[in-house]
Each structure stands twice: as C-alpha cells, then as structure tokens.
Amino acid sequence: MSASPKSLLEIDISKPRYDQSTYVGRAKHFLQVTNPLNVFATSNALENARSIVTKHRLKEPLPDGFTVDDLWSAKILYDSAFHPDTGEKMNIIGRMSAQVPMNMLITGGMMTFYKSTPAVVFWQWINQSFNALVNYTNRSGDAQLSNSHLLTSYAAATGGALTTALGLNHLVKNASPIIGRLVPFVAVAAANCVNIPLMRSQELMEGTPVYDENGNRLGLSKAAARDGIIQVTFSRISMAAPGMxxxxxxxNRLERQGTLRKVPWMTLPIQVSLVGFCLTFATPLACAVFKQKAEIKYTNIESELKEKLDQQFGDNPPNTLWYNKGL
Structure with missing residues (x-):
C-alpha cells in the first residue's frame, strides 16, 4: 500500500496496528510480535527498525518509496526486540519471539525425561533459569533489581519447581502413566506462581508507572503492579497448558500402541515437534488474553496515589489510568 510521506507521518504507531480493545485484534498483534522468525533479525535490521520508529516519532521524513506496510513491519520488529518502557534492546533469549523455539526444546526435555530424578533436576533448573530471564527482560516499567534480589527470586522459583516435580513424582509413582506425564505441567504452573511475583517484587513494593490517556506519567501504583503480575502469571500458565x-x-496413546517401543529414539523429536506446534499458537493467543496497555480505575488505586492525583487534578482526577502489565 503506497502512501505519501505526509500521510505516513500521520499514522499513530504508538499503538498496535490492530484494535487492542478486542481479543482478535490483540491476537493478530501478538502473532506478529511473537513470530519466531523475529529472533533471526540481524543487529542492522533491528537498528534500522529503531531508526524508522524514532524518525516517525520526531516527524522526520522517511525513506523514499516507504509504504504503510513497511512502516508497520519496522514497528513490529521494533516491538519484538525493544522494551516498551525503557526502549532498551532486550536480551535475545528473553524476547517473546524466542518463546516458541526455547520453550519447545525445554518443555520437550521436561516431558521426555520426567521419571529420572537427575533429569528432573536438570530440566527444571534449565526451565526456571529461562523463565527468570524472560520475567526480568519483560518486567513492567523501568524497575531495577539488585543481584541479591535476582538470586533470591531465582533460587526460590527453582526450589519451588523442583520440590513440586520431585514430590509429585514420588506421590504418583504407582499411578497411571498419564498422571506421571502431567507432573511437569503442575511443576511449571507452580513455579510460575512463585517466579513471576518474586522476579517483579520491586514493582509490588514500589509500584509500576501509571499514565493518563495521553501517555503522561502520573506516578507509581502498587495496585496496578499486583493486577499486572496476576494477569501475566495466568497468561504464562495458559501458554504452557496446551502443549504440556x-x-x-x-x-501416552503412542506408547500404548507400541509405536514408541519400535522407535524409542523418536520420543524426544515427536514431543518437541508437538509442543512447538502448540506453542506457535498458544503463545500469542495467551499473550492476547489481557491488554498489554492495561487499565486500572481511579477507585482501585492505593490511597497514597489518590492523594497525589487529588492535589494535581483537584475534584476532577482521571477515571482511568493505564500501565504496561509486562509479558
């Protein structure tokens, strides 16, 4: 779609291309942002995307022949690699576009080697190390965590996952094989409930930035941080559920039919492939459950922030505030 340079500058790329008030619009957006192919974008491509986005924000002329689709492609690539609050380039493994390739390998390993205690310890440790990096990379706002805080959060989440996995394995060792195969999912769900709040605990203690409808920062809200963390935790568990x-x-059916006994070496490749297929769709669909630019009502924020806004706005404070819930 061709467009004049002036009309390109009139496009509002501060918001996603698709209507974020609807689930379908959010799903379309995250299908593009979490596209695994974005991981392979070169540093030059990412810097070019950042340059295009920066020029557009400053209302500077874009390259000759630039189209609407070119502009949105640059914005999608920018969103996939740069933090929405700080603008910093995110660690490649922590980006949401790396979720499918990384999780399919890790999850496939957890689900294949779920009987051996050393294997459970290894794969749960790998998984929680990856989750800790993802949670830190996609935290809301510009929160900074100390090394000791990061280590404490990481150790607690890893310990919780290992305790859950090993404890359940012991309890279900005489149960149906399918029950044993579901243990990794329960461990992952439990660990998410520990890892995400701990990794983002500074937001719970100090609050996450909240903004008015024009993007003006109004302060920090602990209530918004709490709501965002709950939403992210639910989305992460939903993301893992289909594959796990x-x-x-x-x-279990392939094993009962004897297929896996004939070619046992195919167990890992089959599980990795099936998990990858599920994650390709589950990742964007789970991310889309809640709005990225989340809302919180003025009546639901803490009293300290209310007092500040009352002083600033008098009898007419904003009814709704917005914040980045994280991913």
Whole structure:
C-alpha cells in the first residue's frame, strides 16, 4: 500500500496496528510480535527498525518509496526486540519471539525425561533459569533489581519447581502413566506462581508507572503492579497448558500402541515437534488474553496515589489510568 510521506507521518504507531480493545485484534498483534522468525533479525535490521520508529516519532521524513506496510513491519520488529518502557534492546533469549523455539526444546526435555530424578533436576533448573530471564527482560516499567534480589527470586522459583516435580513424582509413582506425564505441567504452573511475583517484587513494593490517556506519567501504583503480575502469571500458565496437557495424552496413546517401543529414539523429536506446534499458537493467543496497555480505575488505586492525583487534578482526577502489565 503506497502512501505519501505526509500521510505516513500521520499514522499513530504508538499503538498496535490492530484494535487492542478486542481479543482478535490483540491476537493478530501478538502473532506478529511473537513470530519466531523475529529472533533471526540481524543487529542492522533491528537498528534500522529503531531508526524508522524514532524518525516517525520526531516527524522526520522517511525513506523514499516507504509504504504503510513497511512502516508497520519496522514497528513490529521494533516491538519484538525493544522494551516498551525503557526502549532498551532486550536480551535475545528473553524476547517473546524466542518463546516458541526455547520453550519447545525445554518443555520437550521436561516431558521426555520426567521419571529420572537427575533429569528432573536438570530440566527444571534449565526451565526456571529461562523463565527468570524472560520475567526480568519483560518486567513492567523501568524497575531495577539488585543481584541479591535476582538470586533470591531465582533460587526460590527453582526450589519451588523442583520440590513440586520431585514430590509429585514420588506421590504418583504407582499411578497411571498419564498422571506421571502431567507432573511437569503442575511443576511449571507452580513455579510460575512463585517466579513471576518474586522476579517483579520491586514493582509490588514500589509500584509500576501509571499514565493518563495521553501517555503522561502520573506516578507509581502498587495496585496496578499486583493486577499486572496476576494477569501475566495466568497468561504464562495458559501458554504452557496446551502443549504440556494435550501432548502427554498423544504420547501416552503412542506408547500404548507400541509405536514408541519400535522407535524409542523418536520420543524426544515427536514431543518437541508437538509442543512447538502448540506453542506457535498458544503463545500469542495467551499473550492476547489481557491488554498489554492495561487499565486500572481511579477507585482501585492505593490511597497514597489518590492523594497525589487529588492535589494535581483537584475534584476532577482521571477515571482511568493505564500501565504496561509486562509479558
């Protein structure tokens, strides 16, 4: 779609291309942002995307022949690699576009080697190390965590996952094989409930930035941080559920039919492939459950922030505030 330089500058790229008030619009947005192919973008491509976005924000002329689709492609690539609050380039493994390739390998390993205690310890440790990096990379606002805080959060989440996995394995060792195959999912869900709040605990203690409808920062809200962390935790568990719940039933059936006994070396490749297929769709669909630019009502924020806004706005404070919930 060709467009004049002036009309390109009139496009509002501060918001996603698709309507974020609807689930379908959010799903379309995250299908593009979490596209695994974005991981392979070169440093030059990412810097070019940042340059295009920066020029557009400053109302500077864009390259000759630039189209609307070119502009949105640059914005999507920018969103996939740069933090929405700080503008910093995110660690490549922590980006949401790396979720599918990384999680399919790690999850496949957890679900294949779930019986051996050393293997459970190894794969849960790998998974929590990856989750800790993702949670830190995609934290809301510009929160900074000390090394000791990061280490404490990481150790607690890893310990929680290992305790859950090993404890459940002991409890279900005489149960149906399908029950044993579901243990990794329960461990992952439990760990998410520990890892995400701990990794973002500074937001809970100090608050996450909240803004008015024009993007003006109004202060920090602990209530918004709490709501955002709850939403992210739910989304992460939903993201893992299809692959870690449905695939075990498929693998259990293949085992009962004797297929895996004939070619046992295919167990890992089959599970990784099936999990990857599930994650390709589950990742963007789970991210889209809640709005990225989340809302919180004035009546639901803490009293300290209310007092500040009352002083600033008098009898007419904003009814709704917005914040980045994180991913």
């Amino acid at each position: 719940v449905l695939v075990p039933f498929v693998m």
